[in-house]
Amino acid sequence: MKASDTLASNLQKVLTDLIELHVQGKQAHWNLVGTNFRDLHLQLDEIVDSARLLADQTAERIRSLHALPDGRSATVSSGTRLEQYPAGLTVTKDTAKLITKRLEQTVKTIRDVHDEVDEEDPTSADLLHEAITRLEQLAWMVNAEVMPASASVTAPEGK
Numbered sequence: 001m002k003a004s005d006t007l008a009s010n011l012q013k014v015l016t017d018l019i020e021l022h023v024q025g026k027q028a029h030w031n032l033v034g035t036n037f038r039d040l041h042l043q044l045d046e047i048v049d050s051a052r053l054l055a056d057q058t059a060e061r062i063r064s065l066h067a068l069p070d071g072r073s074a075t076v077s078s079g080t081r082l083e084q085y086p087a088g089l090t091v092t093k094d095t096a097k098l099i100t101k102r103l104e105q106t107v108k109t110i111r112d113v114h115d116e117v118d119e120e121d122p123t124s125a126d127l128l129h130e131a132i133t134r135l136e137q138l139a140w141m142v143n144a145e146v147m148p149a150s151a152s153v154t155a156p157e158g159k
Contacts, residue, residue, distance in 0.1 A: 003065035007120045010113035011062050012070060013079070014128065017109045018055035019071050020080040021102055022048050027085045028099055034091035040145060047099065047138050051106075054131045061127055081109050096145040103139035107132055 003011070029044040059069035082102050090098065110128050118125035 001065060001121065003062070003067040004120060006116060007065065007124065008062060008067035010117050011058055011065075011067075011124060013081075013113055014110050014131070015055055015058045015062065015069055015071065016076050016079040017081055017106045018051050018058060018131070019076045020082045021106050022051035022055060023076075024082060024085040024102055025051060025099065028090065028095050031089050032092060032095050033089050034093065036092050036145065040092050040095060040142075043138075043142060043145075044095075044099065047103070047142070050134050050138060054134065057127055058131075061124055065121070065124070081105055093146050096142050100139050100143040103135050103142065107135050107139070110135075 025044050025048040029041060029048065032041055032044065055071070059071060062069040082105050085098065085102075110132055114125060114128050114132075117128060
């Protein structure tokens with residue numbers, strides 16, 4: 001099967017945000033300070049590893065569909081939907097909120113392209129399902145770091 005321009009473009013959007021999530025996760029990892037530092041530091045590595053794996057799987061899917069993935073820094077920085085991560089040290093509570101937001105935005109990107117991808121290539125949609133499942137799990141786990149016990153469990157903190 002050869003991907004249409006639409007399918008290739010939709011998978012590229014996902015790839016771009018996954019690469020950016022990986023880079024921002026490392027930025028957060030290197031500049032984290034505060035209470036529960038070690039736990040969140042290790043959790044950020046888990047997020048980075050997942051984002052890298054999912055990005056690699058997405059890029060390889062693009063290639064298997066006879067299209068070209070683009071992971072160059074200029075492409076990623078100009079095409080990502082994620083907000084730029086703040087510079088400098090960030091306390092654990094703020095980091096948890098910042099990373100949860102970026103995980104959720106990456107999931108939104110995937111959900112935004114899902115139906116078009118599924119219509120043309122259900123196999124690629126399966127890859128998107130895997131990414132959504134993993135990233136939503138990670139968002140829940142990170143958000144639990146800052147969610148008070150009195151919070152509604154039907155919506156993430158701050159929604």
